[in-house]
Amino acid sequence: MGSSESKSQKPSDQPGCFNKSGGKKFDICLATLGLDNAGKTSIVLSLAKELPEEGVLPTVGFDSKKIMLHGHSVTLYDLGGGTKIRGIWKNYLAEVHGIIYVVDASDPARVEESAKEFKTICQNTFVHYKPMLILANKSDKDEALSEYELTERMDLEEIVNVNHIPTKIQASTTTTKDHKTLKEGMKWLYSAIESDWETLEERVKQDILDTKVQ
Ligand SMILES: Nc1nc2c(ncn2[C@@H]2O[C@H](COP(=O)(O)OP(=O)(O)OP(=O)(O)O)[C@@H](O)[C@H]2O)c(=O)[nH]1
Ligand SMILES: [Mg+2]
Secondary structure: OOHHHOOOOOOOOOOOOEOOOOOEOOEEEEEEEOOOOOOHHHHHHHHOOOOOOOOOOOOOOEEEEEEEEOOEEEEEEEEOOOOOOHHHHHHHOOOOOEEEEEEEOOOHHHHHHHHHHHHHHHHOOOOOOOOEEEEEEOOOOOOOOOHHHHHHHOOHHHHHHHOOOOEEEEEOOOOOOOOHHHHHHHHHHHHHHHHOHHHHHHHHHHHHHHHHHO
């Protein structure tokens, strides 16, 4: 199945919904960013339990998927990472509560390029104070850099600290059936968003208004 088949969906803004545990239901919106071939679509489809065995096609533009996480609705924006598409990333930053930044850890030759795009994203004011999960993807490959190596090579700590971005880096792979590493990363991202929900929700509403007056 090609990634272009999934339909675009925007988060619902219906108030007053409750999850199974009786708590208020969040409509979380996340953007998945990173260079082409990093594994973004594979990750989104893995989380949606829809990863086809035959693999995925490069994303041309924008796709999205809706999943349930801890009883909350999560819309995952899957943005193409090709050089001609990266320019659209910034158009989605205002409306997201958090970001998943995917790096192909098995491709050291492109780490510098990924670090450059990462820095540009982090410097965008719509991203400041929003939780960011960095996935060091393709960790199943022998040549994959470790979380520590990527942190050093991409100067991650300095960039996220300067821009006030709560961050976790997690080695991940879409090749295991249980998707344990992805679930671990998402657990952290969900907790970070949940613990700051009221502020993030207000912030996103304001950021969306700000984009309209710009
Ligand atoms: N070995 C391995 N390969 C992976 C993994 N995740 C994705 N891939 C492969 O990497 C290639 C690119 O994956 P995509 O999910 O299309 O990458 P993308 O980041 O969405 O790329 P664009 O849509 O072009 O931006 C595909 O051949 C995937 O099968 C992983 O964890 N391990
Ligand atoms: Mg893709």
